[in-house]
Amino acid sequence: xxxxxxxxxxxxxxxxxxxxxxxxxxxxxxxxxxxxxxxxxxxxxxxxxxxxxxxxxxxxxxxxxxxxxxxxxxxxxxxxxxxxxxxxxxxxxxxxxxxxxxxxxxxxxxxxxxxxxxxxxxxxxxxxxxxxxxxxxxxxxxxxxxxxxxxxxxxxxxxxxxxxxxxxxxxxxxxxxxxxxxxxxxxxxxxxxxxxxxxxxxxxxxxxxxxxxxxxxxxxxxxxxxxxxxxxxxxxxxxxxxxxxxxxxxxxxxxxxxxxxxxxxxxxxxxxxxxxxxxxxxxxxxxxxxxxxxxxxxxxxxxxxxxxxxxxxxxxxxxxxxxxxxxxxxxxxxxxxxxxxxxxxxxxxxxxxxxxxxxxxxxxxxxxxxxxxxxxxxxxxxxxxxxxxxxxxxxxxxxxxxxxxxxxxxxxxxxxxxxxxxxxxxxxxxxxxxxxxxxxxxxxxxxxxxxxxxxxxxxxxxxxxxxxxxxxxxxxxxxxxxxxxxxxxxxxxxxxxxxxxxxxxxxxxxxxxxxxxxxxxxxxxxxxxxxxxxxxxxxxxxxxxxxxxxxxxxxxxxxxxxxxxxxxxxxxxxxx
Numbered sequence: 001x002x003x004x005x006x007x008x009x010x011x012x013x014x015x016x017x018x019x020x021x022x023x024x025x026x027x028x029x030x031x032x033x034x035x036x037x038x039x040x041x042x043x044x045x046x047x048x049x050x051x052x053x054x055x056x057x058x059x060x061x062x063x064x065x066x067x068x069x070x071x072x073x074x075x076x077x078x079x080x081x082x083x084x085x086x087x088x089x090x091x092x093x094x095x096x097x098x099x100x101x102x103x104x105x106x107x108x109x110x111x112x113x114x115x116x117x118x119x120x121x122x123x124x125x126x127x128x129x130x131x132x133x134x135x136x137x138x139x140x141x142x143x144x145x146x147x148x149x150x151x152x153x154x155x156x157x158x159x160x161x162x163x164x165x166x167x168x169x170x171x172x173x174x175x176x177x178x179x180x181x182x183x184x185x186x187x188x189x190x191x192x193x194x195x196x197x198x199x200x201x202x203x204x205x206x207x208x209x210x211x212x213x214x215x216x217x218x219x220x221x222x223x224x225x226x227x228x229x230x231x232x233x234x235x236x237x238x239x240x241x242x243x244x245x246x247x248x249x250x251x252x253x254x255x256x257x258x259x260x261x262x263x264x265x266x267x268x269x270x271x272x273x274x275x276x277x278x279x280x281x282x283x284x285x286x287x288x289x290x291x292x293x294x295x296x297x298x299x300x301x302x303x304x305x306x307x308x309x310x311x312x313x314x315x316x317x318x319x320x321x322x323x324x325x326x327x328x329x330x331x332x333x334x335x336x337x338x339x340x341x342x343x344x345x346x347x348x349x350x351x352x353x354x355x356x357x358x359x360x361x362x363x364x365x366x367x368x369x370x371x372x373x374x375x376x377x378x379x380x381x382x383x384x385x386x387x388x389x390x391x392x393x394x395x396x397x398x399x400x401x402x403x404x405x406x407x408x409x410x411x412x413x414x415x416x417x418x419x420x421x422x423x424x425x426x427x428x429x430x431x432x433x434x435x436x437x438x439x440x441x442x443x444x445x446x447x448x449x450x451x452x453x454x455x456x457x458x459x460x461x462x463x464x465x466x467x468x469x470x471x472x473x474x475x476x477x478x479x480x481x482x483x484x485x486x487x488x489x490x491x492x493x494x495x496x497x498x499x500x501x502x503x504x505x506x507x508x509x510x511x512x513x514x515x516x517x518x519x520x521x522x523x524x525x526x527x528x529x530x531x532x533x534x535x536x537x538x539x540x541x542x543x544x545x546x547x548x549x550x551x552x553x554x555x556x557x558x559x560x561x562x563x564x565x566x567x568x569x570x571x572x573x574x575x576x
Contacts, residue, residue, distance in 0.1 A: 044071035050097070050389055070096075086356040087390065094353060097386040101349045102333050104372065104380040109331060111261060111323045111366045117252030117270075117302065119315040121243035127218060129239045132192045135160030137231045138211050142240070145225045149216045149242060156227070156239065157213045166192055167208040174203065220244040223313075243313070248306045250282070252319045253297040261323040262287055268302050271318045272311075280304050280311070284321065294483075295463070331369040336382045337362065338391055341437035346376065347383040347390045355383065357391040411469035411479065412437045418462045419444065423455055428478065430466070448477040457483065490550040492518065495562065498542045499524065503535055508556065510544070529556045537561075 048070055049063035061069050070093055089097075139157040142149060149155070166188050173181035189199050193214065202209070223241040233239065250270065254262055264287060270280040282304035291298050302319065304311060337360070338345045348356045363371030376382070383390060416432030431444040447468065449455050458464075458481070467480035496512035511524040527548055529535060533556065538544070546559035 044073050047071050086350065086354055088353050089355065089390070091353060097389065099383060099390075100385040101381045102336060102384045104376050104378055104382060105331050106328050106378045107331060109329045109364060109366055109369065109371060111364065113254055113258050113261060113321040113323060114367075115252050115254055115319050115321070117250040117317045117319045119311050119317060120249045120251060120313055121223065121245070122247050122249050122303075125218070125220070125244040125247075126223075127220075127242045129155065129214075129241065130235060131158060131160075131233050131237065131239065132235055133158075133160040133162040134234050135163070135232070137227055137229055137233060139213075140227065140229045142222050142225065145222050145240075147222045149220060149222060151217070151219045152215045154213050155216050157211045158233075159211050163192060163194075163212055164208055164210060166194075167202055170199075170202060171206055171208065174206070216242060218242060218244065245306055245309050245311070248304055248311045248313070249285070250302040250304060250317055250319065252300045252302060252317075252321075253292070253295070254300055254321070256291060256296045256298065259291075259298045262298070262300055262321060263323075267322045268304075269320045269322070270302075270304060272315060273318075274315070275310065278310075329363065329371045330373075330376060330378060331366075332372055332376065332382050333384050334365070334368060334370050336384045336387065337370055338387060339436045340439070345391060347387040348376075349381040349383055351381075355390045409437055411467055413465055413467050413480075415463075415465050418458055418460055418464065420460050421455065421458050426451075426455055428455075428458055432466075435468075448475065450477050450479045453478055453481055457481070491547060491557070493545065493547040493558075495543070495545045498538060498540055498544060500540055501535065501538060506531070506535065508538070510546070525554070527554045527556050529559070533557075533559060 047057045047060055049065070050067050050070055057069060060071070063069060071090075073088070073090065089099075135158045137156055138159050141154045141156060166185070170182065170185035170189065173185045186199055189202075190196075194212065195215075198212070220242040221244075223243045224238070225240045226237070227233065227239050262284060264284050266284045268282045268284060270282065271278070282302050284300060285303040286301040288299040288301070300321070332346065336346050338347070338357075343359055344362050345357050345359050348358050350356060358375055360375030361373040363373045365371070412435055414432045414435050416430040419429040419431060421428050426449045427446050428449060429444065429446050432440075432442065434440060434442045447466075448471075449458070450469075462483055465482040466478050468476050469479045471477055492515050494512050494515055496510040498508055498510055500509040501507075506529045508527050508529060509524065510527055512522060514520060514522045527546075538559070543562040544559055545562055546556050548554050548556045
């Protein structure tokens with residue numbers, strides 16, 4: 001039995017060794033065969049990092065970013081028949097790099113201008129109501145801004161001694177039966193906004209009305225209700241406004257570079273965040289004659305139908321203006337163009353693995369394509385991905401001069417938006433657009449602020465142009481700013497009762513009243529008090545009226561005891 005076990009084990013070991021030997025010899029033969037094939041091929045001149053052509057090694061390896069080095073063969077540096085700057089890349093490298101190409105096409109250019117706008121009343125149909133005489137509001141039929149009104153609906157009742165006198169003058173003229181006096185008295189009543197029906201009834205009844213009701217001249221909604229019952233009004237008082245929402249205006253801003261593309265009557269599409277998936281169509285109604293001096297934009301007025309009243313004044317809208325540019329143009333995809341700030345280039349695909357970087361002259365820019373004025377012909381093929389690496393290798397022997405280090409500017413202007421301000425450290429966090437002169441992509445980063453720049457003028461939410469300069473050492477700093485717009489800080493004025501005071505932290509706990517304009521109910525909450533407000537005269541249980549702003553926290557900017565503002569008790573502070 002023991003011998004049988006030994007025999008079995010020996011047989012198994014022999015089988016394993018036999019299989020291993022076969023595998024070894026097969027591997028050996030394959031290796032020798034591959035080595036023979038490799039020796040028949042041309043050897044690489046060097047290996048280069050995919051993202052940095054200056055990182056070269058004499059053998060395979062990894063780049064500083066952990067990517068495999070790419071071999072460069074002798075054929076890749078020879079110009080063949082394509083002239084200087086042409087390189088040749090093996091098919092497997094082309095596949096690994098994910099090189100894609102697109103054909104240069106001659107077709108109509110479709111340009112779309114994307115911008116933002118704000119919904120407004122149609123001011124052609126916006127009516128402001130003013131009295132023609134002095135008097136007192138005896139009754140008010142509309143109670144709040146936003147109330148709908150119909151044409152000829154009563155708005156308010158006015159008592160005015162002047163209106164009483166004007167009626168008596170007509171009655172006196174009627175008693176004397178003097179035609180000229182009667183006509184003059186009627187014309188005066190009409191000038192004081194009394195209707196023909198009212199004058200006819202006065203002539204029939206011969207009774208003076210002390211209180212006269214005035215009606216709405218059109219249907220719409222109330223905007224800016226500035227009166228309450230008992231108010232004393234004068235001709236200069238704007239009582240209320242009545243706007244129509246069947247059609248609305250949208251005011252948009254277009255950058256100066258696109259101003260020449262905008263024409264009256266162009267079709268426009270609009271989207272709003274609060275109704276995703278819904279789109280409105282309208283047209284360019286008016287182009288304002290001047291540019292905004294602060295942000296260098298052109299105001300454009302758009303018109304949209306609003307039969308269902310879904311568009312409401314002051315809504316934020318995303319606008320697309322569809323421009324029409326007749327005639328065909330030579331177009332390439334936008335991603336194919338390499339911009340350096342000094343020169344625009346594309347990588348031309350010559351076929352059979354050959355590529356060449358060439359300079360081009362750009363024309364108009366559309367949503368997806370760019371017009372080529374010179375440098376390319378129709379049906380040429382350009383590289384739309386991995387072109388930066390190919391351009392870097394091609395430009396070493398190209399027939400145009402690359403930018404040198406000395407030509408890179410020490411300072412550039414960029415556009416961005418401030419995310420936060422760290423005044424104590426003289427730093428700001430900005431999301432900026434791409435800087436082609438320094439080959440910076442669009443990104444968010446921190447910048448030091450030079451002493452020559454007033455950091456107090458910088459606020460979170462601002463859009464601005466800013467100058468970035470290289471420091472003598474390492475790093476960058478902002479040396480100039482041009483603020484395009486300042487953020488609007490929401491604020492409200494409301495009454496309440498102080499519950500508790502933390503003078504050290506400058507925090508008040510207040511039970512406030514409702515805020516109508518924000519549709520907020522009464523609530524108890526903490527408010528931070530601005531540094532310029534004296535808290536020494538504020539105590540718990542005080543009834544106060546205060547104004548606060550919505551910043552990083554709720555900050556009180558003005559506060560007073562209700563005793564100081566009793567004369568204003570009739571005013572609805574929440575609408576301020």
